[in-house]
Structures are given as C-alpha cells and as structure tokens.
Amino acid sequence: MSGLVISELNISHGAIRAVNDLSFTVKPGELAAVIGSNGAGKTTLLRTLSGLKSAHSGSVEWNGQSILRKKPEDLVRSGIVHVSDGKSVIPELTVKENLALGGIWRKDKKDVALATAEAIELFPRLGERMQQSADTLSGGERQMLAIGRALIARPKLLLLDEPSLGLAPLVIDQIFQAIKALRDRHNLTVVLVEQNAMGALRIADIGIIINLGKLVASGPAHELIDNPSLRAAYLGY
Amino acid sequence: MRNFLGHSSRRLKAAIAFPLIGLALFLLSNRVDELRVYQGANVAVFVVAIISIILLTGYSGQISLGHGALMAVGAYAAVLSQIYWHLPVILTFFVAVLAAAGFGAILGSAAGRLTGPYLAGTTLALAVGLPSLANQFGFLGGEQGLNYDVGLPPAWLGADFTQYKWFFWISGLAALIITWLSFNLLGSHYGRNWRALRSNPTAAALMGIHVGRSKVLAFTVSSGLAGLAGALLAMTISLVTPSAFPTSLSFSIVTGAVLAGVTLLTGSIVGAVVLVAIPEITGALATHLGGSEKVTSNLPGLLTSVLLIVAVLLFPNGPQAIMKRTRKSSQ
Amino acid sequence: MERLFNTILIGVSGGSIYSLMALALVLVWRSTRVVNFAQAGQAILSTYIGYEVITHTDNYWLAFPIALVAGALTGALIDILMVRTLMKRAHSGPVAGIAPVIATLGLLGLIRAIVGMIWGGDLRQFKLPVSNHGFTFGHNTIPFAPINLLIVVTTVVVMLIFSVIFQRTNLGLSLRASAYQPEIARLAGIRVDLTRTIGWAFAGAAGAVAGMLVTPTNYLSPNSLDLLLVSGFVAAVIGGLESLVGAAVGGLILGISLALVLEYISSSLAFPVAFVVLIAVLLVKPSGLIGAKRTRHA
Ligand SMILES: Nc1ncnc2c1ncn2[C@@H]1O[C@H](COP(=O)(O)OP(=O)(O)OP(=O)(O)O)[C@@H](O)[C@H]1O
Ligand SMILES: [Mg+2]
Numbered sequence: 001m002s003g004l005v006i007s008e009l010n011i012s013h014g015a016i017r018a019v020n021d022l023s024f025t026v027k028p029g030e031l032a033a034v035i036g037s038n039g040a041g042k043t044t045l046l047r048t049l050s051g052l053k054s055a056h057s058g059s060v061e062w063n064g065q066s067i068l069r070k071k072p073e074d075l076v077r078s079g080i081v082h083v084s085d086g087k088s089v090i091p092e093l094t095v096k097e098n099l100a101l102g103g104i105w106r107k108d109k110k111d112v113a114l115a116t117a118e119a120i121e122l123f124p125r126l127g128e129r130m131q132q133s134a135d136t137l138s139g140g141e142r143q144m145l146a147i148g149r150a151l152i153a154r155p156k157l158l159l160l161d162e163p164s165l166g167l168a169p170l171v172i173d174q175i176f177q178a179i180k181a182l183r184d185r186h187n188l189t190v191v192l193v194e195q196n197a198m199g200a201l202r203i204a205d206i207g208i209i210i211n212l213g214k215l216v217a218s219g220p221a222h223e224l225i226d227n228p229s230l231r232a233a234y235l236g237y
Numbered sequence: 238m239r240n241f242l243g244h245s246s247r248r249l250k251a252a253i254a255f256p257l258i259g260l261a262l263f264l265l266s267n268r269v270d271e272l273r274v275y276q277g278a279n280v281a282v283f284v285v286a287i288i289s290i291i292l293l294t295g296y297s298g299q300i301s302l303g304h305g306a307l308m309a310v311g312a313y314a315a316v317l318s319q320i321y322w323h324l325p326v327i328l329t330f331f332v333a334v335l336a337a338a339g340f341g342a343i344l345g346s347a348a349g350r351l352t353g354p355y356l357a358g359t360t361l362a363l364a365v366g367l368p369s370l371a372n373q374f375g376f377l378g379g380e381q382g383l384n385y386d387v388g389l390p391p392a393w394l395g396a397d398f399t400q401y402k403w404f405f406w407i408s409g410l411a412a413l414i415i416t417w418l419s420f421n422l423l424g425s426h427y428g429r430n431w432r433a434l435r436s437n438p439t440a441a442a443l444m445g446i447h448v449g450r451s452k453v454l455a456f457t458v459s460s461g462l463a464g465l466a467g468a469l470l471a472m473t474i475s476l477v478t479p480s481a482f483p484t485s486l487s488f489s490i491v492t493g494a495v496l497a498g499v500t501l502l503t504g505s506i507v508g509a510v511v512l513v514a515i516p517e518i519t520g521a522l523a524t525h526l527g528g529s530e531k532v533t534s535n536l537p538g539l540l541t542s543v544l545l546i547v548a549v550l551l552f553p554n555g556p557q558a559i560m561k562r563t564r565k566s567s568q
Numbered sequence: 569m570e571r572l573f574n575t576i577l578i579g580v581s582g583g584s585i586y587s588l589m590a591l592a593l594v595l596v597w598r599s600t601r602v603v604n605f606a607q608a609g610q611a612i613l614s615t616y617i618g619y620e621v622i623t624h625t626d627n628y629w630l631a632f633p634i635a636l637v638a639g640a641l642t643g644a645l646i647d648i649l650m651v652r653t654l655m656k657r658a659h660s661g662p663v664a665g666i667a668p669v670i671a672t673l674g675l676l677g678l679i680r681a682i683v684g685m686i687w688g689g690d691l692r693q694f695k696l697p698v699s700n701h702g703f704t705f706g707h708n709t710i711p712f713a714p715i716n717l718l719i720v721v722t723t724v725v726v727m728l729i730f731s732v733i734f735q736r737t738n739l740g741l742s743l744r745a746s747a748y749q750p751e752i753a754r755l756a757g758i759r760v761d762l763t764r765t766i767g768w769a770f771a772g773a774a775g776a777v778a779g780m781l782v783t784p785t786n787y788l789s790p791n792s793l794d795l796l797l798v799s800g801f802v803a804a805v806i807g808g809l810e811s812l813v814g815a816a817v818g819g820l821i822l823g824i825s826l827a828l829v830l831e832y833i834s835s836s837l838a839f840p841v842a843f844v845v846l847i848a849v850l851l852v853k854p855s856g857l858i859g860a861k862r863t864r865h866a
Contacts, residue, residue, distance in 0.1 A: 038669070052754070052755070072755055073754050073757050073758060076755065076756065079757070082755050083755075084755060087793055088752050089757065090748050090749045090753075092744070093741075093744065093745065099742075100741060100751075101741065101756040102759070103754070104738050104741060104742060104757060104758060105757035105758065106754060121782075146749070153757065158766060181770055226658060286668070300669060300670075302669075302673060303604070309690070311796075333785045336639035344847075347847050354602070354603040354669070354809070355805065355850055356602075357666075358603050358801040358846075359847070359850065361605060361797075361798065361801070362798040362801065362802070362846060363843070364842060365794045365795060365797070366798060366840075366842070369839065373836035436802075484794065488673055488674075488676075491670060491673065531684065531685055531686070531687075531688040531689075532685045532840040534689070535682075536681075538677055538680065538681035539677075539678065539681035541677060542674045542677030542678035542681060543672065543674075543678060544674075545671075546650070546671055546674035546675060549654070549667050549674065550650070550653055550654060550657070
C-alpha cells in the first residue's frame with residue numbers, strides 16, 4: 001500500500017511510553033494534521049518517522065517499505081524530510097549555507113539550484129538575507145529557512161514539527177498558506193504536527209488527534225473541526 | 238530515627254572493621270617475604286592516591302590528569318621540611334598534605350569554574366610541566382633529587398623488623414586512616430553535596446548547594462590526599478626526584494580509579510593491587526617471551542593503557558552499571 | 569628595537585607550531601566534544617614514520633607527505649575503532665562524562681608504548697631540511713633562519729588549505745554543520761559519523777605536520793611532543809577552543825609571549841609562563857580571547 005502507514009506503533013523513553021498503540025494512514029498527496037497538547041507524543045512520533053529515534057514495537061511503512069530502523073541520513077535520501085521543532089536551522093551558519101545544507105547530499109546540482117531558486121521565490125525574505133548569519137533572523141524567518149532547506153532536498157514526505165511555535169498570528173497564517181501551496185504544487189505528502197489545532201485543521205485534508213500517546217480521533221479535517229465534543233476537549237476553541 | 242541508627246551502626250561496624258583489617262594485614266606482613274612486603278607498601282600508597290581521585294571524580298564529578306604532579310608537590314614539601322626545618326617524619330607527612338592541599342586550593346579555584354575539557358587540559362599541563370621544574374631550581378636537587386629519610390624502625394619492634402616492613406606499616410596505617418576518614422567524609426553532608434553536584438549541577442545549585450565552593454573543597458581535599466600519597470611514595474624509595482613523578486604516574490592513578498569503579502572506595506584496593514601487579518606480570522611475561530629491552534621496558538605502559546582503554550570501552554558507564562544490569566537480568 | 573623584532577620573529581615561528589597543534593585539538597573538539605590528548609601520541613607516531621623515511625631515503629621532502637598521510641590514517645582509524653564505540657555506549661553514570669577523555673589518555677599511553685617498543689627511548693635527531701643558521705643582511709645575522717621560514721610558510725599554507733576547505737567546500741560545510749548541530753546535520757542527510765572520521769583524519773594530519781616541523785630543531789623521543797601538546801592546548805584555549813582562526817591566533821599569541829619571556833626574563837620560565845597564561849585566560853575570559861560567543865560547558 002502506498003502512502004504512510006503506521007500500525008500499532010509503540011515508542012518509549014525509558015520507562016515512559018510516549019506513543020501507545022498508534023495506528024493511522026496518510027495517503028499520497030494528503031496533508032495530515034497531527035493535533036495534541038503538550039506531551040502528547042507528537043515530537044516523539046515525528047522523530048521516529050525520520051529515523052532519529054527507534055520504536056519499541058509496531059510498524060511504519062512508506063510506499064510499502066518499512067522505514068523503522070533506518071538512519072535519518074538514508075531516509076532523507078528516500079525523500080522523507082523532517083523539519084524538527086524549535087526552528088531547525090544552524091545559527092552559526094549563514095542563510096545561504098543553511099539552504100545549501102538541504103541539497104548537500106544530492107548529485108543533481110542543477111536541480112539543487114532550481115530548488116533553491118524556488119524556495120527563495122516562496123520566501124523572498126530569505127533571498128534578501130543570504131549572507132546574513134541565521135542567528136540574526138526573526139522566528140518567522142527561521143521557520144521559513146528551515147522549510148526552505150527541507151524543500152531543496154525535494155521531499156516526497158514532509159514532516160513538520162510545530163512550525164507555528166512562537167510566531168505571531170499573521171506569520172503563522174503565512175507559513176500555513178505556504179505549506180498548503182507547496183503540497184498543491186509538488187503533490188507532497190505532509191505530516192503537520194501542531195498544537196494550533198484550528199489553523200492546522202483548516203489547511204489539512206485529514207486530522208489525527210492524539211492525547212498521552214494514544215489516538216483519540218481521526219478523520220477528514222472538516223469533520224473534526226465541526227465535532228462539538230472534540231472541540232471542547234481537545235481542540236480548545 | 239531509623240536512618241540515624243542505621244548510620245551509627247554502620248559507623249560502629251567500620252570502627253570495629255578497620256582495626257581488625259589493620260591487624261590482619263600487619264600479622265600477614267610477618268609471614269610473607271620482603272618483596273611482597275615492599276609491594277604491600279606500594280599498594281597502600283596507591284590506595285591513598287586512588288582514593289584521592291575517587292573523591293574528586295567519582296563524587297564531585299571533576300577530573301584530574303595531574304595528580305602525579307600534586308604527589309610531587311607533597312613529596313617535595315615533605316623532604317624540604319625535613320631538610321630545612323628538621324621536622325620529625327610524621328610531621329613531614331602533614332606538611333605534604335597541607336602543601337598539596339594549598340596548591341590544590343589555588344588550582345581548584347580556577348578549576349571550580351572549569352568544566353570537562355578545560356580541567357582535564359589544565360591538570361594535564363601540570364602533570365607534564367611541573368616535575369621538570371625541579372631541574373631548574375637548585376634547591377630542589379635537580380635530576381638527582383633529594384634524599385628523604387624516614388629513619389630506621391624503632392628498636393622496640395625487634396631486630397628482625399626490616400626497613401621494608403617499616404615502610405609497609407607506615408603506609409598501610411596511612412591508607413587505613415585515609416579510607417576510614419573518606420568513608421566518614423562521604424557520609425557527611427559534604428559527601429551528599431558532591432553527589433548531588435555530580436549528578437546534576439543545576440539542580441544542586443537550586444537546592445542551595447554552593448557549587449563553586451563545593452568543587453573547590455573537593456579539589457582541595459583530593460589534592461591533600463595526593464600530597465600524602467606523594468610523600469609516602471618518596472618514602473618507599475627514600476628519594477624525591479622529578480623522574481619519580483612522570484606523567485605516566487598521573488595516568489596510572491586514573492587507571493587505578495577507573496578499575497576501582499570510580500565511586501567505590503573499597504575498589505581502590507583492587508585498582509592499587511592491579512597497578513602494583515602490572516610490572517610483575519609484564520616482568521614475568523618478558524622473561525618467558527624474551528624480547529629486547531625496548532619491548533620489555535614498554536610492556537608495563539602497554540598493559541596499563543590497554544587495561545584503561547578496555548575498561549572504558551567495556552564499561553563506559555562504570556562497572557556499577559554492569560552489576561546493575563546483571564542483577565536485573567538475573568531477576 | 570632590533571632585538572624586540574628578532575624575538576617576535578622567533579616567537580612567530582614557535583607559535584606557528586603551537587597553532588598547528590591547537591588546530592588538531594580544535595578539529596577533534598568540534599566534531600567529538602573531547603580534547604584529544606592522544607594527539608601527542610598520534611603526532612609522535614607520524615613523526616617517527618617520517619624519521620624512518622628520512623633515514624632510508626635521506627629525503628625530508630618525501631618524509632613530510634608520508635608522515636602527513638600516516639597521521640591522517642591514524643586519526644581516522646582511532647575514530648573508527650575507538651571513538652565510534654564510545655559514542656554509542658557511553659550514556660550515563662559517573663564515568664560516562666569522562667570516559668572519552670580517559671580513553672584518549674589510554675590511547676596516548678598505548679601509542680607511546682608501541683613507539684617505545686619499535687624505536688626505543690633514545691633521543692634521535694633529524695637531518696635539517698634547510699639551514700638553521702640565521703639569515704644574514706650585510707654584516708648582520710639574525711636568529712630567524714631558513715628553518716624558521718619553512719615552519720612559518722608551511723603553517724600558513726596548511727591554514728590556508730584548511731580555511732578553503734572549511735569555508736568553500738561542501739565537505740567543509742558538512743564538517744561545520746555536524747560540529748554545531750549534529751542532529752540537524754543528520755536530518756539534512758549528512759553522514760555525521762563519516763564526517764567525524766574525516767575531522768579526525770584532518771586533525772591527525774595537522775598534528776603530523778606539527779611534529780615534522782618541530783622535530784628538526786629539537787630531538788625525537790617517545791614523549792618529545794608532550795610539551796607541544798600542552799602548548800597546543802593553551803593556544804586552543806586562548807582561541808576559544810571552537811574556532812580555527814582562534815587556534816591560529818592563540819598559537820601566535822602564546823609563541824610570541826613565550827619568546828619575549830625567554831629573551832627578556834629567564835629561559836627557565838617557559839613552562840610556568842605557559843601555565844600562568846592558561847590559568848589567567850581561563851579565569852579572566854573563559855570563552856577565550858577571540859570570538860567564541862558561547863559559554864564554556866562540556
Ligand atoms: N528524551 C526524552 N526522555 C524522556 N522522556 C521524554 C523525552 N522526550 C520526550 N519525553 C516524554 O515523552 C512524552 C511525549 O513527549 P513529546 O515531546 O513527544 O510531546 P509533544 O507532543 O511533542 O509535546 P509538545 O507539544 O510540548 O512539544 C512526554 O511525556 C515527554 O516528557
Ligand atoms: Mg513537541
């Protein structure tokens with residue numbers, strides 16, 4: 001089966017079970033929002049999907065192939081790109097160097113140049129700050145840089161960890177719109193982890209709500225938005 | 238209340254155990270040959286030196302690659318106080334402790350602010366450079382060194398009481414006293430502070446422990462012990478020279494502490510025995526296998542280093558971690 | 569005035585070698601977060617290999633690249649055989665934090681013992697590749713000799729090569745990214761383990777160059793580079809331990825100050841001065857005199 005298929009996944013941090021018997025599927029080209037409050041296990045889930053953390057049991061398949069026990073650097077090469085939380089940029093490097101990292105392993109240097117141009121077109125602000133050290137960027141600009149770098153790897157499955165964290169509402173909107181645009185343009189499969197439930201579900205096709213590592217609900221995003229009981233308990237609006 | 242009782246009964250046990258161990262050792266020293274007695278004295282010296290590292294590294298979480306240099310400070314202080322002030326031997330040991338502790342306090346106040354790499358490098362610099370200073374100042378006796386004489390054993394011990402036995406008695410007694418004092422120190426609130434510091438400096442600071450002062454104290458105490466070990470070492474060779482305190486001495490002590498488990502006071506005896514046994518083992522190997530002087534003279538260094546590397550690679554989290562794991566799996 | 573100038577020149581030559589050693593330490597520190605005390609051993613092994621080539625071929629210029637390659641290979645090998653295992657296994661407990669340092673210490677002892685077994689403890693000497701008689705201008709002979717010039721020029725070339733690699737190539741970008749943020753580097757597809765091995769190889773090469781440059785005006789024995797290790801460490805600390813430029817500048821600062829002390833005060837003070845400089849820097853400006861913004865934590 002194609003797409004991202006997660007079944008009965010368990011992930012532990014020592015004695016703590018951070019993800020508990022989690023199963024869900026994201027079809028190719030779908031934008032899935034994974035919603036949950038602090039400590040729900042969202043980051044842990046993404047870290048396992050990108051190979052940074054090993055799972056305890058269960059299976060994860062991407063386009064029919066198991067991706068558990070693979071290294072992050074190999075998963076990147078097969079198109080799974082993770083933008084970790086906390087604005088995943090390297091502050092000691094310049095904007096240009098941060099972007100260059102995205103395509104550093106790729107052989108097709110022409111396409112790297114093309115992808116870089118596309119990223120700058122999507123986030124023009126990056127283009128104006130190429131020689132600046134990433135340290136000097138604002139929170140929103142860092143997030144743009146992190147996503148821009150991910151795009152240069154030409155991802156097929158994009159994993160985003162709370163891109164809205166700490167950003168002003170206007171900037172959040174901008175980032176979310178960019179994510180949706182990207183998905184539409186490149187037919188990306190996206191797993192978007194968010195605490196900002198409303199914003200994420202609005203652009204998503206499907207929603208997955210987890211709490212304390214367990215699946216609470218999943219389904220088409222608009223249905224979740226309209227569900228009054230979920231609204232009160234988990235979506236917080 | 239129970240805690241208190243438990244604590245004091247432990248103390249009581251120790252108060253009985255230590256003299257008994259001492260007695261057993263000293264009786265033993267009458268039964269074995271001279272070489273073993275001499276090696277016994279060396280074991281005792283290393284016990285003191287290893288304990289100094291255990292207090293520092295195992296409890297306060299600091300590292301020193303330069304304790305050989307602090308031993309040299311103690312040894313030179315002892316011998317100088319004997320030459321210039323004509324102090325009795327027992328007092329020269331105290332001078333050794335004080336001098337090294339003073340030196341350690343100065344170093345420690347720099348060290349208290351340093352973490353890992355800086356402390357390691359600074360102490361290593363000390364180990365490499367300090368002993369060679371002796372060659373540059375006349376009163377330190379240069380490469381020939383200074384004679385350090387603890388005197389003959391007192392007459393009342395009998396005519397067949399040898400010099401080596403006397404060394405063994407002195408250093409053995411010192412080792413026992415130091416072990417006992419260290420037990421008590423680690424049981425006190427200083428010991429608890431150090432442990433808190435080692436496992437999490439930030440949390441320790443939040444608990445109201447003065448991190449800097451605690452670290453400096455640990456460094457000072459540890460240096461004092463190293464100074465004593467240095468004076469004892471000098472005693473066993475009746476001489477204080479730069480070449481008695483090479484960098485490899487610092488490394489050996491650290492090796493001993495790692496083999497001892499770094500947090501186990503009683504482990505120090507294991508580490509010390511291994512350190513003393515290494516030359517013996519390599520000596521035996523050399524006579525069996527033959528080989529040139531080049532090879533045989535480097536065998537001890539080779540064996541010590543291999544032991545150190547293997548110990549660190551096999552138990553990077555300390556031998557205790559292994560014990561815990563086997564205990565868990567046997568349940 | 570002339571005396572001062574000459575002293576500074578000699579200081580630059582000595583400092584260049586410290587810079588190279590500092591560079592070797594910084595390269596490993598950045599990639600592995602350990603001060604590699606075995607560097608003295610790696611450098612001495614490479615230098616003995618160079619010595620061996622010189623005794624057989626009588627050619628310093630052939631020995632130099634061979635020693636350099638030997639240094640790089642040793643560094644890579646150490647990373648693959650020892651550091652990798654250590655990084656995987658050391659997690660927690662009283663020893664974990666100090667395990668890497670202790671391992672490098674053990675390695676220093678091991679290499680030294682092996683070198684001693686092969687070549688013995690006698691002091692040996694290189695044939696000078698170029699003269700050590702000072703340059704003469706008219707009637708004036710200055711202490712700065714062709715050998716010093718060789719040292720300075722070689723160091724400058726090595727530093728230039730490294731800065732080009734680090735600033736202009738993808739390999740350099742990988743090395744920097746892995747040093748600063750290994751996790752983000754992995755997510756960007758960089759093979760961080762391999763990159764670290766390359767860092768160790770570069771460091772080994774830099775140490776070998778330092779050994780090959782310092783030995784002609786000195787002697788060679790299994791521990792003849794110990795003091796250089798200490799000086800290199802002091803230089804690296806002056807430079808902030810993180811930065812390549814810092815290593816270079818730190819080496820020069822130390823070299824020149826030592827030369828001044830030796831010339832104007834006393835020749836027996838070299839070690840105490842270096843040590844006092846180290847302690848002073850650590851107390852006054854623990855982040856190093858140059859650049860480094862971040863605070864000093866292991
Ligand atoms: N390295 C770790 N060691 C131990 N426990 C951890 C570790 N990382 C996460 N946890 C625990 O696992 C659980 C899930 O954490 P996780 O970071 O995945 O949550 P999250 O959903 O991303 O939360 P947030 O929205 O706050 O980022 C939490 O209870 C957390 O304390
Ligand atoms: Mg999270």
